[in-house]
Amino acid sequence: MNPGSRRYHIITFGCQMNKADSERMAGVLEDMGFVWTETPDQAQLVLYNTCTIRDNAEQKVYSYLGRQAKRKQTEPDLTLVVAGCVAQQEGDALLRRVPELDLVLGPQHANRLQDLLEQVAAGQQIVATEQIQIVEDITKPRRDSQVTAWVNVIYGCNERCTYCVVPNVRGVEQSRSPEVIREEMVRLGEQGYKEITLLGQNIDAYGRDLPGVTAGGRYEHTLTDLLYFVHDVPGIERIRFATSHPRYFTERLIHACAELPKVCEHFHIPFQSGDDELLKAMARGYTQAKYRRIIDKIRDRMPDASITADAIVGFPGETEAQFAQTLKLVEDIEFDQLNTAAYSPRPGTPAASWDNQLSETVKADRLQRLNHLANQGAAARSQRYAHRIEEILVEDQNPKDPTQVMGRTRGNRLTFFASDIHHLRGQTIPVKITEVRPFSLTGEPLDAKKGLNW
Numbered sequence: 001m002n003p004g005s006r007r008y009h010i011i012t013f014g015c016q017m018n019k020a021d022s023e024r025m026a027g028v029l030e031d032m033g034f035v036w037t038e039t040p041d042q043a044q045l046v047l048y049n050t051c052t053i054r055d056n057a058e059q060k061v062y063s064y065l066g067r068q069a070k071r072k073q074t075e076p077d078l079t080l081v082v083a084g085c086v087a088q089q090e091g092d093a094l095l096r097r098v099p100e101l102d103l104v105l106g107p108q109h110a111n112r113l114q115d116l117l118e119q120v121a122a123g124q125q126i127v128a129t130e131q132i133q134i135v136e137d138i139t140k141p142r143r144d145s146q147v148t149a150w151v152n153v154i155y156g157c158n159e160r161c162t163y164c165v166v167p168n169v170r171g172v173e174q175s176r177s178p179e180v181i182r183e184e185m186v187r188l189g190e191q192g193y194k195e196i197t198l199l200g201q202n203i204d205a206y207g208r209d210l211p212g213v214t215a216g217g218r219y220e221h222t223l224t225d226l227l228y229f230v231h232d233v234p235g236i237e238r239i240r241f242a243t244s245h246p247r248y249f250t251e252r253l254i255h256a257c258a259e260l261p262k263v264c265e266h267f268h269i270p271f272q273s274g275d276d277e278l279l280k281a282m283a284r285g286y287t288q289a290k291y292r293r294i295i296d297k298i299r300d301r302m303p304d305a306s307i308t309a310d311a312i313v314g315f316p317g318e319t320e321a322q323f324a325q326t327l328k329l330v331e332d333i334e335f336d337q338l339n340t341a342a343y344s345p346r347p348g349t350p351a352a353s354w355d356n357q358l359s360e361t362v363k364a365d366r367l368q369r370l371n372h373l374a375n376q377g378a379a380a381r382s383q384r385y386a387h388r389i390e391e392i393l394v395e396d397q398n399p400k401d402p403t404q405v406m407g408r409t410r411g412n413r414l415t416f417f418a419s420d421i422h423h424l425r426g427q428t429i430p431v432k433i434t435e436v437r438p439f440s441l442t443g444e445p446l447d448a449k450k451g452l453n454w
């Protein structure tokens, strides 16, 4: 295939893992000579990187696909690709539903995009969803940011949370070795990146599948060991990681985060429900009391740490009293941000077949009440930034106001201030916070010469 002047467009749905996969697939396409276009209808290759975490995410894909499938009837050279979790979940069924598709590839096959497209160019229609050992990542991702980068450390998940489709669509845990992770970070440091987010569906499981157990019976490779191993990578100023699991969250990790200066004091630890009976039904493997202890220990060592989480309302059988436990936990902990969702039955998950499903009305009511409380908590937490001097790593121009730049605190709070991005991209600037909103801040750069005069 001679892509030559062929243009491509990728539409990404879902989580950070999908965003990182899309950056890598874009890198593969550019290596093949494709050129990015902002407009899907001008692209000769359109790729949807899909999410199936909830039904509405899945349905969105089909509405988009329909349009391009119609286009293909008049433009037979158009290449249509569906990647990600819906591709993995549906496989051949997707080809039956949208016969215009050329390629359906699961998340584990993202690094094989070139090889699969070459088979398409040879006239085949390809479905690549078999479970494989993920090919180590040699691509040069086309990253959205010039300052911050995602680095996958573990793919897949071995947990069996009864509502979650991830293990079915992303497969078993596959950790990358500490050496290749460090090598990728060294390359990023050389390219001028300043912040790395280490990624995993259940990042606390990092290393469990790698060889090596210490004399004390502890896994030789853990997230904590990895943080120490990559902490001195030149050029990298900030390290973050997501997503944590309360079941495996250790005091060793808290100690490391408090001790290692580059590791930002921001923890994303989904709790899902505040009720122990529900946590058991979800097969989460911890109690609300254990969850509270983790947060207390973090705040003991890092009082200013940002805590964010995910919560589900309307899980099958959830009573008003059990929901009240979730509200109580949210009220007591006051999260910097809470991602909330109404339970959505997913194909192939245990809870989807249970007969104690709740109505959409009850779910919508509980979601609205939880969001109200969570926003109050976020607003209260944001107040601590008022009039403080915060170190802001400048990432980009404010898309809504070109006279401003934007970046984030170590606590991951988005912050805006007046300045010129060309002078400040990638720099960490002391900023006096002058305005506080529930999920973002505005300030003034302390060093006026640095901030305003340019």
Ligand code: SF4
Pocket (backbone or CB within 6 Å): 157, 158, 159, 160, 161, 164, 165, 166, 167, 201, 202, 245
């Ligand atoms: S830990 Fe549970 S919720 Fe998270 S990806 Fe794994 S199965 Fe899903």
